[in-house]
Amino acid sequence: MTAGYDPSNPVASGTSDSYDRPRHTDRFGEDSERLGPLPPRMTQTGAFPAAGVSPADGPATGGFPAQPTSAWPVSAPAGPAPHSGPPHLVQHPQQPAAGRGRSGVLALVIAVVLLVVVGVQAAFIIRLESRLDKAEKAATAAKTTDETRLKALEDRADKLEAKTGGNLDAAAVAESVRPSVFRVTTKYATGTSFALGKAPSGGGTNLITNYHVVQEAYEKGERDVSIERTNQRFPAKIIEAHPDKDLALLHTDEEFARLVPAAQVPKVGEPVLVVGAPLGLEDTVTTGVVSAFRSMSGEDLMQFDAAINPGNSGGPVFNAKKEVVGVATLKAREAEGIGLAIPISVVCQTISIC
Numbered sequence: 001m002t003a004g005y006d007p008s009n010p011v012a013s014g015t016s017d018s019y020d021r022p023r024h025t026d027r028f029g030e031d032s033e034r035l036g037p038l039p040p041r042m043t044q045t046g047a048f049p050a051a052g053v054s055p056a057d058g059p060a061t062g063g064f065p066a067q068p069t070s071a072w073p074v075s076a077p078a079g080p081a082p083h084s085g086p087p088h089l090v091q092h093p094q095q096p097a098a099g100r101g102r103s104g105v106l107a108l109v110i111a112v113v114l115l116v117v118v119g120v121q122a123a124f125i126i127r128l129e130s131r132l133d134k135a136e137k138a139a140t141a142a143k144t145t146d147e148t149r150l151k152a153l154e155d156r157a158d159k160l161e162a163k164t165g166g167n168l169d170a171a172a173v174a175e176s177v178r179p180s181v182f183r184v185t186t187k188y189a190t191g192t193s194f195a196l197g198k199a200p201s202g203g204g205t206n207l208i209t210n211y212h213v214v215q216e217a218y219e220k221g222e223r224d225v226s227i228e229r230t231n232q233r234f235p236a237k238i239i240e241a242h243p244d245k246d247l248a249l250l251h252t253d254e255e256f257a258r259l260v261p262a263a264q265v266p267k268v269g270e271p272v273l274v275v276g277a278p279l280g281l282e283d284t285v286t287t288g289v290v291s292a293f294r295s296m297s298g299e300d301l302m303q304f305d306a307a308i309n310p311g312n313s314g315g316p317v318f319n320a321k322k323e324v325v326g327v328a329t330l331k332a333r334e335a336e337g338i339g340l341a342i343p344i345s346v347v348c349q350t351i352s353i354c
Helices: 094-163 170-180 211-219 344-350
Strands: 181-185 190-195 205-209 224-229 232-242 247-252 271-276 284-296 299-304 316-318 323-331 339-343
Touching: 170 181, 170 271, 170 284, 170 316, 181 205, 190 211, 190 271, 205 211, 211 232, 211 247, 224 247, 271 323, 284 339, 299 323, 323 344, 339 344
Parallel strands: none
Antiparallel strands: 181 190, 181 224, 190 205, 205 247, 224 232, 232 247, 271 284, 271 316, 284 299, 299 339, 316 323, 323 339
């Protein structure tokens, strides 16, 4: 709309008031600010004189005289302007309080939802812990049952073994262990040795024999010995000597099957098998039983009745499980069936080989 006076909108002159006024749409479809009752609308028969032109310049045919600008004040009076249209909706002071109420309700709903979620999670955790407790109790009960059954089976096996005399299969034991038993010779004596225990860190095989078999060579500063089996001879060296226990440790660079030390002490009456080279006759096998356990000259010895002779010294004594239970070391000169062996537990305590 161009600047100037408009009878239907007296204040649309392009200037703004010091504050905003409500605007209304009248029946003529124009957006105007109503300051009071509008003058009656007349049918225009001519043009209004331009602003600032006096009536002397020429009368306008059928028109109204120009109205002074001061007749329609630019600034509206204080207070609401009357109008004939529907009343405007005014926001009441209670509406902000209603908004705060809705926010409070929403916060309460969220808090309730969180409490429900926490409660559900707590119930789930409690239920899970209950299940875990039941599972642990069931596992413990099952373990106890299994241990009880295993103990019963072991007891039955021990009773059966005792009843059958250990069930020694001499042929099977001899066939399994003989490849690990050798005749050992020096310039001065002959005896028996056998491979035992874990593999050496540098390779090869460690063997056990009696100290008195290699004593003369060792005291003369000689360390080289020979181990023989089935017409084969292999070099070996004396690497440890324990005269107080009558034990010596040999080592060879050759690889041989190693025997296993028994974990339990044999019982009196339990069958045993001895492999050695009596009088140089290698691979000689004799059997007997554990006769007793003796203490001689402060040393614990196992007595057995399997036949042994000079040359058996340093040879292994086996149980029915093919485990080494002792090292043959002595025999009675004027009696038969009285042999003595160093228990394998003493060997393992003296030499780090088991």
